[in-house]
Amino acid sequence: MEQQPPSPQQPQQQPALPVVDEPTAARKDVTTQELRSIVIAACVGTLIEWYDFFVFGSMTSTTSALFYNTGTEVGNTIAWLAAFAVGFIVRPFGAIVFGYIGDKVGRKYTFALTLVMMGVCTFLCGCLPTIKDIGPAAGILLIILRLVQGLAIGGEYGGAASYISEYCPERERGFWTGFLQMTATGGLILSLIVILIFRVSLGEANWSQFGWRFPFLLSVLLVGVSLYIRLKMRESPLFTKAKGEGKMNKNPLVESFLRPYNLYYVCLALFGATMGQGCVWYTAQFYALTFIQTTLKTPLITSYLIVLVACFFAAPLFVVVGSLSDKYGRKRFMLAGIFLGATLFYPMYMGLYHFRPYENNDGKGGFREGYNPAMMSFLTFLMVSFVALAYGPIAAFMVELFPTSIRYTSMSLPYHIGNGIFGGLVPVIATSVAAATGNKLSGLFYPIGVASACFVIGLVFLPETNTRNIENMTDAGGHVENNVEVVEKA
Known part of the structure; x- marks a missing residue:
């Protein structure tokens, strides 16, 4: 079921879902081997940026007390997660700034710049003095670095x-962008592996004293x-072709967000x-x-291994x-993942609680008889599989909504509002709600509610996009218009 959007002002000369035709000269000369190298080069950089962004959150249990002193462990955790959330809140601003630059200057140099910004900030996180050294200023400096990180990741994806x-x-398109989608979870995996290596090799005392810095410094x-890899990449062929033909918009921001027809699809994507996919991602992985x-006081190394596996x-x-979305469509997989998250997260988390290590809430005493880390890992795996359904096709879907001239700008903002704000705030909101109510599972009602609303909206309004030819699009939604404002060729 799909609700049709208002028609553009000019009559359409071709169907809303143009059939796929043969690749034009812009991409004919790219062999499979070259394409593989292009995807690897793009994904390696994105993987490193996700590592830089997520290593912060993965260190919560170790570093929260080093930068914040609220008087309680839960308070320190919430303060650290709030600093973590700052990076998510500014992601949409990074999407606007770097999306504009990317649609004007090009894809290659824009996400090379975001890579440098992210890496420098992560390295500086490892150099920061702690609250014992400079007091509350340590937490403030940390937040400043998270702000810059958020701007950078907002321009990367x-x-x-x-x-x-x-x-x-x-x-x-779904197959090749699937590797890009894997980099977000890959960045989390890499951060957990690096943390485990340093934590085990250095020992508890050295890890707590100085070893926690190494995962940041490694960046x-x-x-x-x-x-080095990214600077050797060529510019996108469709961007180069559109720019050479004078088909790039003078102002991608105006075209994306002030033109009603394009804005409709920006809001629909969000x-x-x-917003549902973002909540599913962060509930299944980071909040888990x-x-x-x-909450469950699982031993540190065991907890990392549970999520890592x-x-x-x-x-x-x-x-x-x-x-699979290339053949069967994007919409059904995305909505299936969102629906499964909305309906099964609560029982999945009940399962995690059932297999918890301790009977009491302070993490002391011997392990309870029902403690089963293998089952905890299996339940987490099932939740991450929901993420794969929702997140795997979404890059291809977003790309297919918007034309080359405004694609970077138009897809970046809804992606980073959905993932950065609705999804990224899941850990701090859920943890805070659970602490305030005393109900360990009450925080789940936020992501479940958002995912449920998103599922209904998507079911009614989302179009199917997997048959669209993105090279021939000059307006959002797969349409072609004749009155696109273009930059005159030099």
């Missing part, structure tokens, strides 16, 4: 998704390698797809890690679902 999509064949090496560590085995599903 739209560029990488546009770049890969504008190279790959029409019938394989400078990872970013250096990734930047309320019918990304926080819940297992701080679950994410590792679920990661290939992003590519599988992306590939």
